[in-house]
Amino acid sequence: MKNHSNDHQFNIDKFYKNYLKGPRIFNNRDALESSYIPEELPHRDIQIKDIAEKTACALLGDTPPSFLCYGMTGTGKTATIRYVSQKLAQQCSELKPWWVYINCNIVSTPYRILAHIYNTISREEKIPPTGLPKDIIFKKLLGLLDSKVGNSICFLVLDEIDILVNKKGGNEILYDLTRLNENLDKCKTSLIGISNKLKFKENLDPRILSSLGEEHIVFPSYNASELRDILNNRAKITFHEGVLKEDVIPLCAAFAAKEHGDARKALQLLRKAGELAERSQNKIISSKYVEKAQADLENDYIIEYIRGIPLQAQIILTTIYLISKFSPEHIIISGDIYEIHSEIKRLIPNIRQLTKRRISDYINELTLAGIISAEVKSMGHYGRTKIIKLDIEIKLLESVLSEIEKIKGILNYKPILLQSDKVKLKDNIFKKLI
DNA sequence: TATCCACAGGAAATCAGGGTGT
């Protein structure tokens, strides 16, 4: 088939030429990445000093104490530790300490934690992702630590340790890690836990808590003025001179300060604003791009989240969508979600029936992610249930769901349940009770 | 005031799918 509309076609060559000719905004994008470790960390002097003091004895070959770092997301916990670890390494001529970073959200099971530690140190022989018994791995790890790390120190940084603690087997593996030193001849290990939940200690085995030390390093949230300092530092590296309007950084800082002073958020905003300006071929970043970035980031998060969850969870979300779409007045309760789920699962191949129990878990997960909100309410003789509300724009939800191959076909299906008189009757009673 | 609905949500078991060394 001939293409008769060449003039309207996207000309990719021309686009690249224009792109190169266009205004340059970014000098070094990496400086706004969360993995970037800056030369200096503003407003973290106390924490740097604290960590430096705790880890300094590694220089003499002694075992540093284990400790915990607390602070909300984006308060610089990980960055500070990486910063100190760099500085510490610069001081060591020989006996360089090893640092193993473990994000417990990603490396999330006992087996994988051991394997991850082993594999980061070993480099040659890798431990397979599954298959072996844990105790074998543990013994192999002990051998490796003594032979490879030798007389040096190995720091094990457990990021998002709270997630690990709340899983089965989490306390056990932590306990094993705290006892590593007892089983080692030459090498010494030291644990550093990072958490953004202050109350996770409740679920922590007291033996682990005592070995992690009673005192913790606290990372307070940044206020707007501190955020401005951070942004100014990074902006100098990131952008070419003169591309930033003066009000951009204060605005980013203000937005992020509203969200418990999250520096990561502030940096994301700044980068997104830069990208938006770049995309519209503008050589100046003005505050209107920040406003736009704020809205975009919110949506990006939601879209990525929904894309990432399992199909069954997406289907649960679809049931909520269908109820909101066809009966906007309807009060959404968990029982109805169950009914409609079993109704529409027939329309999707290879989808099994879920139990109420499982659906209840999915509802909780969606609530945690901020997609919906749910409140348990007692309806007296009508039982106890969850009242569910969609917390995002239904248009947005629709557009995400319609991109999912197996779901897009049923977005116009009107559930039979919604038309049943029994449900309508119950709905009316519920409305009076609320 | 006792009852009883329709669930909530914890704990343990099960299943299937990815592996291992022998």
Added chain:
DNA sequence: ACACCCTGATTTCCTGTGGATA
């Protein structure tokens, strides 16, 4: 081929419960 390992998703079994109703 066999016995056994680890994991994630799900089921099974279970006890608990707020408050309108009889």
